[in-house]
Amino acid sequence: MALKVIGAGPGRTATFSTKFALEHIGYGPCYHMVEVFRNARRNIPLWQNVVDGKPDWDAIFDGYSSVTDNPACVYWRELAEFYPEAKVVLTVRDADAWVESCNDTINSPRMLSSLEGSDLLQMLQGTYLSQFGENIDDREWMANWYRAFNAEVIDTIPSNRLLVFHPKDGWEPLCDFLEVPVPSEPFPRVNSRDELGGASDEQGGLPADPEQLEAFAGGYIDELRRKAFA
Template sequence: MALKVIGAGPGRTATFSMKFALEHLGLGPCYHMVEVFRNARRNIPLWLDVVDGKPDWDAIFEGYQSVTDNPACVYWRELAEYYPESKIVLTVRDAETWVESCNETINSPRMLASLEGSELMRMLQGTYLRQFGDKIDDPEWMADWYRAYNQEIIDTIPAERLLVFHPKEGWEPLCEFLGVPVPAEPFPRVNSRDELGGASDEQGGLPADPVELENFAGGYVEMLRAKAFG
């Protein structure tokens, strides 16, 4: 199954809401970092192959119609080329608030320290985190990086293939771009602080053990799904 929609926005740009939206529109399942977690023993080795320069995109996205979030968005250019019929959705937000949100969740010292020495951390260092080098604690640099990242996508992907989208716009622009009917339900909204990073506060981060990670993520994504259209 070839991907039909590629979400190019990095984590903390409403990528969880976008996952649920695409699935609600019949373009699911939608791959997201939580899918890496939910089947960690299968998926982390596949992403480590990507890190080692041996990507098998068909294996990674087997059974999925769409993708959003890290680590896949790091490879937006490669995926757009590999799936030439796909459409690209760039979810966006204010650069400074993006940095703040990342610092509270996926880039927080608590989160990263909980994974130190694990295979998951090696995967993150080779995909998502490698983009920032030693600048992850520099808010001004990170905001500039985010603006440049978005602009590069806008400058690279043909306009007819790209939607630059803020979820506050609701269903209409997304549905028009994808050529699907507008649902009666409200656009899914997942509380930005209540995503996977925030939910890990009680245990001080994410489980480094793959089995524990799978159990944690499996229950959490279903809880969020139940809330998304509330």
């Protein structure tokens, strides 16, 4: 199964809500960082191969028809070239709000320190975190990086292949872009800062052990799926 939709927006741009939305309108399953976690013992080595310059995109996305979030969004350019028929969705938000949300969740010292010495952190350092170098705590630099990232996607992907999408706009722009009917249900809104922070706070961050990480991710996906269309 080749990818049909590539989500270029970084984490904390409603990528989890977009994952559930894409699945709901027929573009599922949708890959997301939490899918890396849910099958960590298989997926982390595959992403480490990407870091090492040996990507096997078909193996990584086997069984998936769309993708959002880290670490895949780091490789939006490569994926757009590898899957030339796929459409690209760039989820966006205010740059300063993005930095604040990242600092409270996926970039927080609590979250990253819980993974110290793990294969997962090594993979993250080679993919997502490598974009920032030593600047991850510099709010202004990060906001400017985010603006430049979005501009590069917009300047690179042809306009007829790209949707710049703020999930607060709901179903209509996404469904129009993908040429599918608009669902009657409200657009899913999940994975707020409080939900992710609370889930990780219960255990002091993310589990570094792959087996425990898989169990955490499975439960987290199920919990958010229940909330998605409640």
